[in-house]
Amino acid sequence: xxxxxxxxxxxxxxxxxxxxxxxxxxxxxxxxxxxxxxxxxxxxxxxxxxxxxxxxxxxxxxxxxxxxxxxxxxxxxxxxxxxxxxxxxxxxxxxxxxxxxxxxxxxxxxxxxxxxxxxxxxxxxxxxxxxxxxxxxxxxxxxxxxxxxxxxxxxxxxxxxxxxxxxxxxxxxxxxxxxxxxxxxxxxxxxxxxxxxxxxxxxxxxxxxxxxxxxxxxxxxxxxxxxxxxxxxxxxxxxxxxxxxxxxxxxxxxx
Numbered sequence: 678x679x680x681x682x683x684x685x686x687x688x689x690x691x692x693x694x695x696x697x698x699x700x701x702x703x704x705x706x707x708x709x710x711x712x713x714x715x716x717x718x719x720x721x722x723x724x725x726x727x728x729x730x731x732x733x734x735x736x737x738x739x740x741x742x743x744x745x746x747x748x749x750x751x752x753x754x755x756x757x758x759x760x761x762x763x764x765x766x767x768x769x770x771x772x773x774x775x776x777x778x779x780x781x782x783x784x785x786x787x788x789x790x791x792x793x794x795x796x797x798x799x800x801x802x803x804x805x806x807x808x809x810x811x812x813x814x815x816x817x818x819x820x821x822x823x824x825x826x827x828x829x830x831x832x833x834x835x836x837x838x839x840x841x842x843x844x845x846x847x848x849x850x851x852x853x854x855x856x857x858x859x860x861x862x863x864x865x866x867x868x869x870x871x872x873x874x875x876x877x878x879x880x881x882x883x884x885x886x887x888x889x890x891x892x893x894x895x896x897x898x899x900x901x902x903x904x905x906x907x908x909x910x911x912x913x914x915x916x917x918x919x920x921x922x923x924x925x926x927x928x929x930x931x932x
């Protein structure tokens with residue numbers, strides 16, 4: 678469980694970094710599985726997140742939970758219980774992404790995750806997590822947030838390439854008013870961030886990869902506005918323990 682100080686930090690800042698949630702052995706198994714996963718390779722898509730010039734972002738999108746290693750971890754007790762603590766509620770899984778930010782692949786414009794999904798959910802009780810599988814540093818394009826920007830509320834968003842970006846005029850104000858923080862992470866650490874916090878990332882122009890798992894959740898009490906989205910949401914999550922995750926992970930290790 679989180680400390681009162683951690684809960685207060687999240688409430689005030691809109692994000693929280695929890696170090697070393699997974700140990701090195703667990704991260705190594707996830708990373709090895711991803712590297713050898715032929716299905717993952719076939720499902721990679723390139724998001725071109727700029728109107729004109731820019732570097733595409735490699736990712737894999739999953740809106741269902743299966744019996745694979747990645748699904749096991751996005752419903753693990755180690756990752757889920759801190760969110761339950763932050764929101765004083767059970768959680769539901771919406772989707773998760775494999776972010777394959779190899780050298781010379783791209784970044785994201787300033788946006789809010791709830792800015793993408795407010796048409797699906799009535800309340801901004803929306804939270805994302807990023808599980809680092811590689812070192813996430815300023816040099817390789819780690820996530821950037823504007824501290825406390827979730828207090829602004831949801832901004833209007835517009836298309837920019839194959840993504841959405843927050844209203845540029847409001848972003849100009851926000852970057853003047855609020856502190857920009859580079860969320861550097863060690864492998865196995867987790868960044869939790871509120872659905873309304875403004876965040877972005879630069880392209881990875883280093884020689885090192887920055888792979889991660891990003892997962893999106895809503896609180897159990899959030900009202901889903903669209904029936905087709907309700908069909909994709911998981912039931913209220915009963916987090917998995919380490920024993921079950923270890924079994925799934927072992928079964929999915931490549932030969």
